[in-house]
Amino acid sequence: MFSTETFILVLGFAGQFLFFMRFFIQWIHSEKHKESIIPEIFWYFSIGGSLLLLIYAIIRKDIVFVVGQSTGLLIYVRNLMLIQRQKRKKVPV
Numbered sequence: 001m002f003s004t005e006t007f008i009l010v011l012g013f014a015g016q017f018l019f020f021m022r023f024f025i026q027w028i029h030s031e032k033h034k035e036s037i038i039p040e041i042f043w044y045f046s047i048g049g050s051l052l053l054l055i056y057a058i059i060r061k062d063i064v065f066v067v068g069q070s071t072g073l074l075i076y077v078r079n080l081m082l083i084q085r086q087k088r089k090k091v092p093v
Contacts, residue, residue, distance in 0.1 A: 012056040040083055042073030046076040 002010070011041035029039045050073040057065035 015052030
């Protein structure tokens with residue numbers, strides 16, 4: 001089976017992969033629309049990657065990484081809250 005060290009490395013790489021995917025999706029979306037656009041799924045990949053990397057940083061006891069991922073996580077959630085608020089305003093009552 002996997003050792004603890006292998007599991008931690010897989011966790012870290014999974015977080016990095018989610019972060020890569022958000023940039024890749026944003027790039028493809030912007031190219032398609034011929035302007036810089038950040039699709040909603042970008043923020044979901046950001047949250048997923050941030051959570052996995054935060055867990056990785058906590059396991060590694062890296063305070064700098066923990067603070068960085070925690071701060072980013074708050075920003076990503078806030079962006080989704082703003083998107084949801086904007087969607088509610090567009091829905092006819």
